Structures are given as C-alpha cells and as structure tokens.
Amino acid sequence: xxxxxxxxDLMNLYGEYANILVLxxxxxxxxxxxxxxxxxxxxxxxxxxxxxxxxxxxxxxxxKLALEALRPYAGDLKAAYEAGKILLFTGNSFPLLGKxxxxxxxxxxxGLELFPFESTEGSRRILGDCLGSCDLTTEPVVGxxxxxxxxxxxxxxxxxxxxxxxxxxxxxxxxxxxxxxxxTHMTGPLLTKNPALLRHLLTLLTASxxxxxxxPHLEQAYEVTRKALEERKA
Amino acid sequence: MRKFLAILICRILTVVGKLMGKGTxxxxxxxxxxxxxxxxxxxxxxxxxxxxxxxxxxxTVEMIASVLKAGGKTIAYNAEGSNQIEGVTTMILNSCTWxxxxxxxxxxxxxxxxxxxxxxxxxHPTHYVMTNLYRDQLTRNAxxxxxxxxxxxxxxPDTKLLLNADDPQLSLFGQDRDNVVWFGLEHNxxxxxxxxxxxxxxxxxxxCGKTMEYDYYHYNHIGKFSxxxxxxxxxxxxxxVTDLNLEESRIVINGKDTISLAFRSIYNIYNIxxxxxxxxxxxxxxxxxxxxxxxxxxxxxxxxSFTLGEHPGxxxxxxxxxxxxxxxxxxxxxxxxKPCTVVVIxxxxxxxxxxxxxxxLWDIHFDWLEDPCVxxxxxxxxxxxxxALRLSFSQVSPGKIRVFPDIDxxxxxxxxxGSEQVYAVTCxxxxxxxxxxxxxx
Ligand SMILES: [Zn+2]
Numbered sequence: 001x002x003x004x005x006x007x008x009d010l011m012n013l014y015g016e017y018a019n020i021l022v023l024x025x026x027x028x029x030x031x032x033x034x035x036x037x038x039x040x041x042x043x044x045x046x047x048x049x050x051x052x053x054x055x056x057x058x059x060x061x062x063x064k065l066a067l068e069a070l071r072p073y074a075g076d077l078k079a080a081y082e083a084g085k086i087l088l089f090t091g092n093s094f095p096l097l098g099k100x101x102x103x104x105x106x107x108x109x110x111g112l113e114l115f116p117f118e119s120t121e122g123s124r125r126i127l128g129d130c131l132g133s134c135d136l137t138t139e140p141v142v143g144x145x146x147x148x149x150x151x152x153x154x155x156x157x158x159x160x161x162x163x164x165x166x167x168x169x170x171x172x173x174x175x176x177x178x179x180x181x182x183x184t185h186m187t188g189p190l191l192t193k194n195p196a197l198l199r200h201l202l203t204l205l206t207a208s209x210x211x212x213x214x215x216p217h218l219e220q221a222y223e224v225t226r227k228a229l230e231e232r233k234a
Numbered sequence: 235m236r237k238f239l240a241i242l243i244c245r246i247l248t249v250v251g252k253l254m255g256k257g258t259x260x261x262x263x264x265x266x267x268x269x270x271x272x273x274x275x276x277x278x279x280x281x282x283x284x285x286x287x288x289x290x291x292x293x294t295v296e297m298i299a300s301v302l303k304a305g306g307k308t309i310a311y312n313a314e315g316s317n318q319i320e321g322v323t324t325m326i327l328n329s330c331t332w333x334x335x336x337x338x339x340x341x342x343x344x345x346x347x348x349x350x351x352x353x354x355x356x357x358h359p360t361h362y363v364m365t366n367l368y369r370d371q372l373t374r375n376a377x378x379x380x381x382x383x384x385x386x387x388x389x390x391p392d393t394k395l396l397l398n399a400d401d402p403q404l405s406l407f408g409q410d411r412d413n414v415v416w417f418g419l420e421h422n423x424x425x426x427x428x429x430x431x432x433x434x435x436x437x438x439x440x441x442c443g444k445t446m447e448y449d450y451y452h453y454n455h456i457g458k459f460s461x462x463x464x465x466x467x468x469x470x471x472x473x474x475v476t477d478l479n480l481e482e483s484r485i486v487i488n489g490k491d492t493i494s495l496a497f498r499s500i501y502n503i504y505n506i507x508x509x510x511x512x513x514x515x516x517x518x519x520x521x522x523x524x525x526x527x528x529x530x531x532x533x534x535x536x537x538x539s540f541t542l543g544e545h546p547g548x549x550x551x552x553x554x555x556x557x558x559x560x561x562x563x564x565x566x567x568x569x570x571x572k573p574c575t576v577v578v579i580x581x582x583x584x585x586x587x588x589x590x591x592x593x594x595l596w597d598i599h600f601d602w603l604e605d606p607c608v609x610x611x612x613x614x615x616x617x618x619x620x621x622a623l624r625l626s627f628s629q630v631s632p633g634k635i636r637v638f639p640d641i642d643x644x645x646x647x648x649x650x651x652g653s654e655q656v657y658a659v660t661c662x663x664x665x666x667x668x669x670x671x672x673x674x675x
Binding site: 009010012013014015016017018021022025040041059060061062065125127128129142144146148187188189192215217218220221224225228229232 | 372373374376377378379380432433434435437438443445588589590591592593594595596597616617619620622623624626627637
C-alpha cells in the first residue's frame with residue numbers, strides 16, 4: 001500500500017497529518033505493508049504508483065506555494081484521479097483542484113483544473129464547528145471549518161451540513177466528491193474525527209469491507225463530539 | 235463636550251459595573267459610542283508602551299508595570315487584561331482628568347493581537363513590544379500568519395518596535411526598519427540542534443517560503459534561524475540573556491544583571507527579558523529591573539502547589555488550543571526529574587465560547603512524557619478519548635496511560651494510591667474541576 005503525503009512541511013495546520021497516521025495504523029493492523037512518502041515542495045513527483053494521495057491545510061500564502069509546486073504535475077495528478085486513485089484533499093488544499101483561486105486582493109491564480117469550480121478568498125474568516133451528513137455513510141459527520149474562501153461551481157458535494165458553512169452558503173452543501181476524489185474544507189482532522197469515513201476509505205483502499213477499527217478511542221471520541229454538536233444544534 | 239460626556243459615562247458605568255461584578259470593557263464601549271474618536275482626543279503621556287503577542291502579554295505587562303513603578307514612574311495600565319479597544323478605553327478614561335489629560339508619565343497597554351489595529355488607529359505607541367507569535371486559539375485566530383497581518387495594521391513607522399529576535403515570523407516586522415530593538419536568548423546549554431515539537435512552524439521561511447536552517451532551537455521553532463535563499467536571519471540583539479541556569483533558577487541579562495527565577499520556564503524568561511528591554515529603553519536602569527523581577531511571583535500564579543492524599547502536587551496552568559503552552563508545561567515537569575504522575579485535563583475547550591474542536595491536541599508534543607521520570611499519565615475530562623487517541627500516536631508507552639472521563643474519579647484513584655509528585659496540566663477553563671479535589675497550599 002503506497003501513500004503520498006504532499007508538502008507536510010508547508011500544509012501543516014490543524015493537525016491534519018493525523019489523517020495519515022490513522023490510515024497508516026489501521027492498514028498496518030489489517031496486515032498491509034504501508035509505504036509512506038512525505039514529499040517536500042520542489043521534489044520531483046509522480047502519482048501513478050500511489051494508492052492514496054493526501055494534502056492538508058495551510059496558510060493562504062503556503063497554499064499558493066503548494067499550488068506552484070504542484071503545477072508542473074497537474075496533468076499527472078489528473079491522470080491519477082481518472083485512473084481511480086484515491087485523492088484526499090482537506091482544508092485549503094481543496095481549492096487547488098479547481099479552475100482558479102482569487103485571493104483577497106483580487107489576484108488570480110490558475111488552479112490545477114481537475115474540476116471546473118472556483119474559489120474566492122475574502123478578508124473575513126469563516127470559523128466554526130460542523131455537523132452534517134454524507135452519502136458515503138449513515139453516520140453524521142463532524143468537524144471544524146477554518147477558512148476564508150467560498151467555492152462555487154461544485155455539482156457533487158461530499159457533505160450536506162446542518163451546522164457550519166458549506167461551499168458558498170451557511171448550512172449548505174460542502175466539499176467535493178467525484179470518483180475517488182474526496183475534497184473538503186472540513187478539518188478535524190477528518191479521519192480522526194469520523195470513524196465511518198475512515199472505514200470507508202480503508203474499504204476502498206483494501207478492496208474488502210472494513211467494519212471495525214483498531215482504535216477504540218477514536219469511536220468513543222466521535223460519540224462525544226457528535227453528541228456535543230447535536231446538543232448545540234438543538 | 236462629547237469628550238466630557240464620554241469620560242462621565244465611562245466612569246459611571248465603571249462604578250455600576252464594579253457593584254454588579256461586570257467586566258471592564260463595557261464602559262469603554264459606551265464611551266466609544268458617544269465619542270468614537272475619544273482615544274485621539276485624550277492628551278496622552280509622552281511614553282506609550284504597548285505589548286502584544288500570542289503568549290505572555292499579561293505577565294509581561296504586569297512586570298513592566300512593577301519595574302516602572304519601582305523606577306519612580308507614574309503609570310496607567312490595563313491590569314485586568316481587558317485588551318481590546320473597549321477595555322483600553324475604559325482604562326484610559328478612568329485614568330485621565332475630567333478635561334481629558336493623562337498626567338501619568340507612561341501609558342502601558344496590553345493589546346490583543348487581532349484587535350490592536352482598532353486601538354492604534356487613534357494613536358500610536360512610542361514603544362511596541364512583541365513577545366512571540368505562534369498557534370493560539372486557532373478556532374478564533376485562524377493561524378499565525380493571519381494574526382501577523384492583523385498586527386501589521388497596527389504597526390506604524392513612528393513606533394519603536396521591541397521584537398523577539400528568536401521568532402522568525404515576528405522578525406519580519408523588523409526587516410528594513412531602523413527603529414527596532416531586538417531581544418533574545420544567546421546560545422545556552424538547554425538548546426537543541428534537533429527540532430522538538432509536533433509541527434515545525436519555522437520549517438520554511440516566512441518571507442520566501444524556502445527551507446530554513448537553524449543553528450539551534452531554544453524551544454519549538456524559536457531559535458537561531460537563517461534562510462539560505464532570501465537571507466532572512468535572526469538579528470543580533472541589544473538585550474540578551476547571556477547566561478541561563480535553570481537548575482539554579484537564575485539568568486543574567488547583558489552579562490551584568492542577574493535575576494533569580496520564581497518560575498523556571500524558558501517561556502517566562504522571554505517575558506522577563508522583554509520587560510528588562512522596554513524598561514531600559516524608557517530610562518529605567520537594568521539593576522532596578524533585575525531587582526524587581528528577581529523571585530517575582532506573577533499575580534495570575536502559573537504555579538499552584540497542592541496536596542492530593544499523600545501526593546505533593548504542582549498545578550501548571552496551560553492554555554487549551556495553545557500547543558506551545560502544553561509543551562512548556564510538560565517540559566517543566568520532566569525537567570524537575572522527580573518520579574511523577576502527570577494529569578492532563580481537557581473538559582471544556584473554552585470557557586468563553588462553544589467548540590468541540592480538538593485538532594490542537596495533534597500539535598502538542600506529548601513525547602516529552604515518555605521521559606523515564608514520568609511513571610503515569612492520567613488523561614481526564616470530556617475529551618479524554620481525543621487525548622487517548624492522540625497519545626496512542628506518541629512515544630508514550632500505553633502501559634503508563636490511564637483514561638478517565640470523570641475528573642473526580644481520577645483524583646479519587648490518585649488520592650488512594652501512591653505518594654509521588656503529581657503535575658496537573660490544564661487550562662484556566664478546567665482549573666477548578668481539578669483544584670476542587672485537592673488541598674491548595
Ligand atoms: Zn527566505
């Protein structure tokens with residue numbers, strides 16, 4: 001099993017590296033050998049040999065650095081996506097997959113163009129806990145939003161939020177799900193907070209149903225946060 | 235007339251607020267409604283010192299106030315930590331004459347990082363101290379670069395900056411600027427050539443984004459950095475801790491002034507150094523600052539001693555959503571080298587607002603607790619499972635770890651068992667949930 005963690009030194013906010021930790025731990029416990037590569041910006045990249053490609057959240061400035069570092073490989077990334085590789089892009093790495101990003105000064109950055117959506121940054125921060133549903137699981141999803149952009153032009157969202165700000169509306173559709181590409185602004189980290197999503201990704205990766213996780217505290221932590229958010233919403 | 239009315243309203247509301255036990259920002263808020271430019275209209279002292287940064291503002295301001303007073307200066311300052319424009323306005327209007335003149339020698343302001351731009355829109359500090367800039371309350375503050383840009387809007391050319399030279403992000407404020415005074419720690423025996431921390435916010439240059447190099451780290455990403463690509467580097471300091479001995483609890487500043495430490499934390503040493511620097515800049519001799527700060531016990535008492543059954547204990551106040559403060563507390567606990575139990579409590583993430591956000595736990599360097607002197611680690615409170623999950627990915631051996639949703643039950647078990655030192659590490663918000671179970675000395 002080969003995993004690529006893109007730019008872990010640049011895109012290192014909100015503990016997102018833990019997405020990879022839990023994946024790696026679970027895969028190992030399931031008997032797989034995991035080969036993890038952490039790639040720095042500027043290193044030569046190719047995506048075809050990886051089963052899962054991940055990038056997390058960073059500052060707005062570092063997000064642009066990540067974009068430039070990925071730009072030469074946009075075609076290769078798109079090919080990996082079309083070949084059915086799993087892409088997990090969380091936080092503000094999500095907008096990189098779109099057509100363009102406009103920053104708060106109006107400066108336009110061409111995106112990697114895997115999808116036709118656009119992202120527009122503002123000077124106001126959008127912050128808050130999130131609760132929602134997801135067609136991949138029957139359990140509610142939980143997390144946190146810490147972003148400054150709105151995204152328009154996504155037709156296949158990953159989540160439907162009942163608490164928190166979606167792609168471009170409060171309590172609206174959030175993220176993007178196409179084939180095996182899962183992109184969301186929701187942090188948490190996503191897979192440490194949502195056992196059902198973790199099981200789903202493990203099932204996809206191992207091509208056999210994963211119903212239990214070797215991380216008992218993860219399930220219990222999820223229950224605590226889900227209850228807290230549902231009480232808050234009520 | 236508006237000015238007088240604003241002062242009057244502020245003072246009446248302050249008296250009423252005191253009777254009702256309310257905070258100190260409301261009177262200033264009303265005064266600002268009556269007279270929005272009141273802060274410009276007040277005649278302020280010739281010296282205005284502002285202090286901002288992620289950690290240590292309140293402690294630093296408290297020590298600056300003590301040193302200035304000992305140096306014979308009269309001052310006005312926001313002692314109660316109401317550090318947004320409303321709180322600052324309350325303090326100023328309660329410290330001036332009815333005609334709006336401040337007669338003190340010095341105005342000293344603790345300023346919130348993100349809101350300093352609103353206060354200093356109306357007047358500029360003469361001296362602006364910045365202690366550090368790191369991940370703190372990201373559920374409100376977004377990230378340190380976001381905060382950097384917020385502070386940037388409060389920095390003007392006529393202000394002398396006093397900057398922590400060891401903090402790369404903060405050092406950007408002093409680039410291409412003449413009126414800047416740097417302070418920092420010299421190379422000392424506690425430095426590490428290896429980075430310790432769960433994340434490295436100095437891994438890439440804050441100016442050009444290329445990989446940075448470090449000669450050594452004092453803690454986390456604080457240290458002697460340089461960027462081979464753009465040349466950003468730690469600047470030489472006018473105020474330096476030239477000798478540091480934590481075992482003997484003392485530091486020496488600029489090779490001449492020795493200060494005994496009441497709290498042996500590297501953290502606090504920066505606050506002391508910043509205080510020394512700014513007080514010296516406004517004419518207080520180093521000896522006076524050193525004397526006042528020797529064995530200085532801070533009001534907010536970062537250290538509380540207690541007993542729990544046969545256990546002697548120390549309460550180390552940290553801040554939730556602030557990983558560096560946890561790293562510091564753990565580092566302090568293992569530095570004492572006593573066989574110990576460390577109790578970590580995360581029950582309410584904040585006392586001020588709702589959130590279930592726990593990603594900051596992944597930013598804490600729990601590996602400190604794998605030190606052999608730590609015999610047990612108790613993880614307690616509502617978010618004990620998040621803690622347990624996090625620690626299962628640390629170096630801490632699972633055999634050491636006990637998980638308790640119920641804080642009282644954890645304390646009960648400890649009370650009936652053993653006599654080793656206990657360190658309790660948590661936030662203000664969860665403090666009493668632990669302290670109500672112990673005997674505070
Ligand atoms: Zn550089």
